[in-house]
Amino acid sequence: MEKKVYVNTLEDMEKLAKAVAGTVIPGYVIGLAGDLGAGKTTFTKYLAKYLGIIGNVNSPTFTILKIYEGKIPLYHVDVYRLEDIGYDFELDDFLFGNGLTVIEWYPYIERMLPDNLLTIDIQIGDDGIREITIKGNGSYEKAVETISNRYGN
Ligand SMILES: Nc1ncnc2c1ncn2[C@@H]1O[C@H](COP(=O)(O)OP(=O)(O)OP(=O)(O)O)[C@@H](O)[C@H]1O
Numbered sequence: 001m002e003k004k005v006y007v008n009t010l011e012d013m014e015k016l017a018k019a020v021a022g023t024v025i026p027g028y029v030i031g032l033a034g035d036l037g038a039g040k041t042t043f044t045k046y047l048a049k050y051l052g053i054i055g056n057v058n059s060p061t062f063t064i065l066k067i068y069e070g071k072i073p074l075y076h077v078d079v080y081r082l083e084d085i086g087y088d089f090e091l092d093d094f095l096f097g098n099g100l101t102v103i104e105w106y107p108y109i110e111r112m113l114p115d116n117l118l119t120i121d122i123q124i125g126d127d128g129i130r131e132i133t134i135k136g137n138g139s140y141e142k143a144v145e146t147i148s149n150r151y152g153n
């Protein structure tokens, strides 16, 4: 299942994150893709808000992983620098059964990711509007439908 939605403003981004947060259950894995500045971290901040996380969620680019406590734990991962660092990692280091794992730049480790995954790809058009493709297989198929219905475009 794949749906496209359009995000024009930060308010739209927040609304999308809220719709996604409503589908999250423990063990959920979200992959985020899109160029530098596409809004991956911004989206994650809003997601954190709707998971009841209080405090500032910021980019884990240099730390690779940050953990936040909320309704369920948020494991915020950014694999952008893994190649530079030459870090030899195991997929299990990034998947946590009891919480939500959000992976920025997931295409870098796509081969290692499970089939059951929600992916959110952000493309900024010439007009500045973000075209966001939400994709999910297996148990995430229904979530894609729910998210696009709740978001509403
Ligand atoms: N509609 C929007 N959605 C998301 N971000 C927006 C939007 N409009 C403006 N922005 C701004 O664009 C920037 C997006 O930066 P952000 O750090 O979220 O990107 P990123 O995809 O995580 O980048 P990186 O690849 O460096 O991690 C922020 O400064 C944010 O305020």
Ligand SMILES: [Mg+2]
Pocket: 040, 041, 042, 059, 078, 104
């Ligand atoms: Mg980021």
